[in-house]
Amino acid sequence: MRFSEIYGELGAGYIEAHHKVPVAQLKDGSKTKISDLAALCANCHRIIHKNNLMPVEELAKLLAERTNLQH
Template structure:
């Protein structure tokens, strides 16, 4: 239903000459904001652990493998998702490898689009749409 609404909105946009539409971009801005620290070593350990057990890195939602699609460029690449949202963590709270999931970029964006969505729920939604 939601997909249908989006498609209808896109279809209702008038055709325009793509070259005639422009917007200013590239302005240099200085931003200052809080950032939740993440431990890169923990992500590396997660990848190493999965590689040791599975022999490859695959999205835990859809099964996508960067190495199969991009060859050597994709070797060892995958995104890491905190199953428990980092913004809900208390300062100095510890994260284990079980708190991390390896996911492709598309599934990662969908998980962050709806912060209440679990890996299993996204997996079910994906199967329903196919």
């Protein structure tokens, strides 16, 4: 989904960042790298947190399977 298609300029360039390792598990003073984050839409981000921090790869696989079923 492209947020700009729905929200116009307000949604251009919008995305959420998800920490692959929960922030609570990070050591004090550790630095977050881009590779530690996953870019997700708000819905996917919420679903991952709702389901006991489901791995991003697991959600991606589930969505790919559902998309293939619908075509």
